[in-house]
Amino acid sequence: MAKFPVSLPESLSGRLPASLATDAGVVPVLRLHGVIASGGAGLGRQSVSTEGVEPALVRAFETKSARAVALSIDSPGGSPTQSEQIGLRIRQLAAKHELPVLAFCEDAAASGGYWLACAADEIFANTTSMIGSIGVVSGGFGFEGLMERLGVERRLYTTGPAKTRLDPFASERAEDVEWLSDLQRRLHDEFTRWVIERRGDRLAADHEGLFDGDVWLGRRALELGLVDGIGTLRGVLAERYPDAKITMTTPARPLLARLGFPAASVESAVAAVAGAAETRAWWARLGR
Numbered sequence: 573m574a575k576f577p578v579s580l581p582e583s584l585s586g587r588l589p590a591s592l593a594t595d596a597g598v599v600p601v602l603r604l605h606g607v608i609a610s611g612g613a614g615l616g617r618q619s620v621s622t623e624g625v626e627p628a629l630v631r632a633f634e635t636k637s638a639r640a641v642a643l644s645i646d647s648p649g650g651s652p653t654q655s656e657q658i659g660l661r662i663r664q665l666a667a668k669h670e671l672p673v674l675a676f677c678e679d680a681a682a683s684g685g686y687w688l689a690c691a692a693d694e695i696f697a698n699t700t701s702m703i704g705s706i707g708v709v710s711g712g713f714g715f716e717g718l719m720e721r722l723g724v725e726r727r728l729y730t731t732g733p734a735k736t737r738l739d740p741f742a743s744e745r746a747e748d749v750e751w752l753s754d755l756q757r758r759l760h761d762e763f764t765r766w767v768i769e770r771r772g773d774r775l776a777a778d779h780e781g782l783f784d785g786d787v788w789l790g791r792r793a794l795e796l797g798l799v800d801g802i803g804t805l806r807g808v809l810a811e812r813y814p815d816a817k818i819t820m821t822t823p824a825r826p827l828l829a830r831l832g833f834p835a836a837s838v839e840s841a842v843a844a845v846a847g848a849a850e851t852r853a854w855w856a857r858l859g860r
Contacts, residue, residue, distance in 0.1 A: 596639075596813070596814075596815030596816045596817070597637045597638065597639040597813065597815075597816045597817075598635050598636070598637050598638050598639065598816055598817045598818075598819055599638065599639055599640050599641070599642055599809055599813055599816045599817070599818050599819070600631070600632040600633075600635045600638055600641055600642070600819050600820075600821050601632075601641075601642040601643075601644055601805065601818060601819065601820050601821060602625070602628055602629060602632045602641065602642070602643050602644065602821045602822075602823075603644045603820065603821070603822045603823070604620050604625065604643055604644065604645045604646075604647060604658075604685075604688055605618060605620070605644070605645075605646040605647065605678070606618040606619045606620050606646075606647060607619050607620070607647065607648060607649070607650040608620045608621070608647055608649060608650030608651050608654045608655050608658075608684040608685070608688070609621060609650045609651050609654060610622070610623070610651060610653075610654055619650070620647060620650070620654070620658070620688075620823070621651075621654055622654050622657040622658055622661070624823045625658060625823045626661070627823070628821045628822060628823045629658075629661060629662065629665065630665065631821055632821045633665040633666070633668070633669045633671060634669070635819065638669070638671055639671075639813050639816050640671055640672045640673065640674055640812070640813065641665075641666070641671050641672075641673050641674075642673075642674045642675075642676060642805060642809060642818075643662070643673065643674070643675040643676065643688065643689070643691075643692055644676050644678060644805055645675055645676065645677050645678065645681045645685055645688055645689050646677075646678035646679050646680060646681075646685070647680060647681065647682070647684060647685030647688065648680050648682050648683060648685060648705075649682055649683025649684035649685050649686075649687075649705060650683070650684045651684065652684065652687075652708070652759055652762070652763070654684070655684035655687040655688060656687070656762070656766070658688055658691070659687055659688055659690065659691040659766070660691075662688075662691035662692075663691055666693075672693050672694075673691065673692040673693050673694075674692055674693065674694050674695075674696065674808065674809075674812075675688070675689040675690075675691070675692030675694070675695045675696065676696050676697075676803075676804070676805040676808070677689060677695065677696065677697040677698070677701040677703060677790075677799065678698070678701065679700075679701065679702065680701065680702040680703075681695075681697070681701065681702075681703055682702055682703065682704060682705035682787055683705040683706070683707070683709075686703060686704055686705065686706065686767075686798070687763065687766060687767075689703075689799075690766060690767055690770040690771065691770070694800045694801070695798070695799040695800050695801075696799060696800060696801045696802065696803045696804075696805075696808055697790035697793055697794070697799045697801075697802060698790050698802065698803075698804065699789065699790040699791055699802055700789060700790060701789065701790045701793070702787050702788075702789065703787065703788050703789070703790065703793035703798050703799060704782070704786060704787045704788050704793065704798060705785055705786070705787045706760075706763055706764065706767060706782060706783045706784075706785065707760060707763070707783070707784065707785025708756040708759045708760045708763070708785075709785075710752060710756060713740055726741050726742075728741075737751060737752075738752065760783070763783075764783045767782075767783070771797060771798070774797045774800065775796070775797040775798070776795070776796045776797045779796070779797070782796060782798065790802055806818065
């Protein structure tokens with residue numbers, strides 16, 4: 573039976589029967605780049621969502637003769653729920669197909685980006701990668717004074733006091749801040765629990781300071797046990813699987829976005845601009 577000694581596109585090699593795959597196997601690489609959020613990417617940088625990555629994720633793990641699955645991660649974070657769902661899905665597929673998962677941190681694996689990295693069995697970073705940010709952040713604006721200066725009266729009707737929590741057009745209430753702080757603490761506890769569960773005794777013995785939201789570069793992250801090694805994706809894979817073929821698996825983007833037209837209406841254009849601003853804010857927290 574004929575073999576294929578040369579590297580084939582993932583769309584072809586991932587569908588070859590085992591008898592036609594290369595003897596050395598394949599390592600599919602899944603790109604998880606961008607802010608983690610439900611929905612599409614819109615303008616600016618692409619986003620990562622459960623729905624968006626699912627087809628590529630399944631395709632990567634179902635690649636014939638796969639030796640492992642690699643994750644290329646470059647994300648400042650985003651939605652806790654999307655991060656959790658993707659992380660759990662990676663573990664589910666890894667268990668089903670009995671494949672090791674290796675994560676490679678590019679510019680950043682911070683906040684939700686590090687949540688995704690922890691879904692891997694091993695995490696690698698560059699010396700300049702930004703790792704960590706194990707915390708929770710919320711933000712907003714208050715427009716009460718502006719409304720008064722403009723002479724605008726707001727009329728709001730509700731059936732429960734909790735419906736107006738954190739209203740940007742009203743004075744901040746202590747009970748609202750207390751509620752939000754409690755919610756953030758609970759989310760932080762879930763994030764911390766996931767990191768400890770996945771990293772275990774690889775974390776530094778005195779690891780309390782790891783969960784204060786700080787960010788570290790690659791070498792310091794290695795000392796703290798947040799990553800397992802310093803190295804690039806191709807460098808590590810070439811050492812681990814020297815004869816295996818590396819295939820790239822990228823989550824599909826909408827056709828209009830691929831053609832450079834991210835919005836199909838005025839409403840979606842406005843939403844896309846707002847999304848781009850939010851994306852910019854996420855990266856700005858890391859100095860980018």
